[in-house]
Amino acid sequence: MSSTSQKHRDFVAEPMGEKTVMALAGIGEVLGKRLEEKGFDKAYVVLGQFLVLKKDEELFRDWLKDSCMANSKQQKDCFCCLKEWCDAFL
Amino acid sequence: MPVLVEEPALLSKSRLRSDFVAHNVKLHLKHIDHRNAAEFSSDEEEDVQDEAEEKPEEAEMPDPSGLTDDDLKAALLRHGFKPGPIVASTRALYEKKLRRLLRSNGHNLLNAAEKVMYSASEEEEEEEEEENGEDDDAESGAEEEKQEAAEQSDEAQPGSSQIGGFFYPQCFLPSSRLRARASRNKEPSPAWNSGNALKSSEQSRPRCSQIPVGISRASSVDHRPGLGSGVQAGSQTVAADASSSFTSPVFSITEMVEEMESRGSLSTSSNTVREFNGSNGQEHCSGSSRLDTPVVDNSSMKNHSVYCTPRTSPHKRGMKPPREPVIDTFKDLLPAETTPTGIYATRRRPIKGAAGRPVQYAYPDTPFSPTTLERRVVERRLVPIHIRFLFFLVMACILYLIYELV
Numbered sequence: 001m002s003s004t005s006q007k008h009r010d011f012v013a014e015p016m017g018e019k020t021v022m023a024l025a026g027i028g029e030v031l032g033k034r035l036e037e038k039g040f041d042k043a044y045v046v047l048g049q050f051l052v053l054k055k056d057e058e059l060f061r062d063w064l065k066d067s068c069m070a071n072s073k074q075q076k077d078c079f080c081c082l083k084e085w086c087d088a089f090l
Numbered sequence: 091m092p093v094l095v096e097e098p099a100l101l102s103k104s105r106l107r108s109d110f111v112a113h114n115v116k117l118h119l120k121h122i123d124h125r126n127a128a129e130f131s132s133d134e135e136e137d138v139q140d141e142a143e144e145k146p147e148e149a150e151m152p153d154p155s156g157l158t159d160d161d162l163k164a165a166l167l168r169h170g171f172k173p174g175p176i177v178a179s180t181r182a183l184y185e186k187k188l189r190r191l192l193r194s195n196g197h198n199l200l201n202a203a204e205k206v207m208y209s210a211s212e213e214e215e216e217e218e219e220e221e222n223g224e225d226d227d228a229e230s231g232a233e234e235e236k237q238e239a240a241e242q243s244d245e246a247q248p249g250s251s252q253i254g255g256f257f258y259p260q261c262f263l264p265s266s267r268l269r270a271r272a273s274r275n276k277e278p279s280p281a282w283n284s285g286n287a288l289k290s291s292e293q294s295r296p297r298c299s300q301i302p303v304g305i306s307r308a309s310s311v312d313h314r315p316g317l318g319s320g321v322q323a324g325s326q327t328v329a330a331d332a333s334s335s336f337t338s339p340v341f342s343i344t345e346m347v348e349e350m351e352s353r354g355s356l357s358t359s360s361n362t363v364r365e366f367n368g369s370n371g372q373e374h375c376s377g378s379s380r381l382d383t384p385v386v387d388n389s390s391m392k393n394h395s396v397y398c399t400p401r402t403s404p405h406k407r408g409m410k411p412p413r414e415p416v417i418d419t420f421k422d423l424l425p426a427e428t429t430p431t432g433i434y435a436t437r438r439r440p441i442k443g444a445a446g447r448p449v450q451y452a453y454p455d456t457p458f459s460p461t462t463l464e465r466r467v468v469e470r471r472l473v474p475i476h477i478r479f480l481f482f483l484v485m486a487c488i489l490y491l492i493y494e495l496v
Contacts, residue, residue: 049179049180052174052177052180053174053183054173054174056174058187059180059187062183063179063180063183066183
């Protein structure tokens with residue numbers, strides 16, 4: 001519980017199911033909207049991208065930056081969130 | 091998970107295209123058709139063969155966006171990076187990664203090594219088609235190396251010019267350099283008429299031209315022969331005993347000036363110089379005595395207040411005949427006057443609050459700086475500070491009262 005947000009903890013606590021992309025830590029309304037326009041409308045789609053990139057941090061962060069113009073902190077939050085979810089459930 | 095793999099494939103063609111455009115991927119229509127049709131589960135062999143037939147394989151290095159998926163993957167592997175599946179959504183990222191790797195490698199490797207990489211497997215045919223992107227990277231890498239080499243050579247040259255050609259240092263030299271230089275000058279000093287002296291005078295000339303702070307250089311060459319004897323005497327003896335005179339950089343100007351003088355005034359008035367030398371040779375550097383003697387001897391010259399720069403240690407006595415007459419602060423040296431070195435210094439404005447200095451010039455009021463003017467304009471408009479303060483107090487009292495009453 002050191003530096004994770006509530007959103008992060010909520011996301012990691014359970015399987016994501018059909019949660020929207022805005023449930024991801026670091027992804028708010030604006031970024032969520034951009035991702036949805038790109039076709040990543042559900043959290044699991046983003047998870048898919050994360051897995052296709054083989055959970056590589058640099059690539060995933062670059063991808064986030066390119067697709068929804070996330071800043072460094074948002075990238076980091078999202079990456080950590082997904083990584084932890086995968087560690088727990090995948 | 092098959093679901094995920096098909097997801098991107100289910101995107102419409104237009105959306106896919108827009109994604110590609112967003113990722114700055116060049117659209118090779120054939121590739122897109124392949125991808126859409128095959129839905130990412132097609133045989134890789136088919137793709138490779140088709141593309142190999144349709145389009146001669148490009149060099150991998152030049153254009154990551156022109157590479158096939160497999161080529162891109164191979165290129166990334168070659169750089170030591172193990173990529174995941176290269177699909178629509180990941181392709182742009184891997185291209186970017188490859189570019190980054192190429193750029194970093196381009197800096198590290200020389201051109202020869204890069205050529206080795208280029209010649210690997212498929213590229214021989216495609217050297218013609220090397221795209222600008224990669225060439226720019228390689229060339230920029232090469233150019234940077236060349237620039238670095240050029241810079242280094244440039245840096246080396248000034249260093250060597252300092253060492254090779256005598257030197258053109260700044261005015262205030264450290265004492266060690268002065269000593270070294272003095273020792274060097276000592277040798278030619280007996281041979282005043284030698285070419286060395288002239289050469290060194292010329293060399294010292296650019297040095298002295300760097301003297302800062304209001305010393306303006308007149309036509310020294312013309313004036314030098316007409317100089318008084320005192321200065322020359324001082325300069326000669328000082329130059330002769332140059333080595334002992336350096337204790338601090340403060341001497342450097344006067345010392346250099348003296349040496350210039352000594353160079354310039356070789357032949358002329360040597361006799362008078364020596365006479366003067368004899369009379370002053372024993373004097374040490376005390377201000378008053380030195381002030382007197384030049385006045386007596388150089389009555390023709392107006393600059394009577396010659397003084398040596400410091401009251402320095404006694405070991406310098408015997409070598410302190412009057413120095414080159416630094417322009418008196420109390421007198422402005424007119425251009426018509428000739429100084430031994432031809433250096434003129436104009437008096438600076440007296441410092442505000444300078445104690446006891448007679449104000450020679452009535453300077454006009456200092457012009458106000460733009461910021462001062464602006465500030466004044468602004469302040470005129472704003473409410474003055476004391477009124478503001480009063481207002482603040484009044485409001486505080488009112489509020490306090492209100493608070494109390496409520």
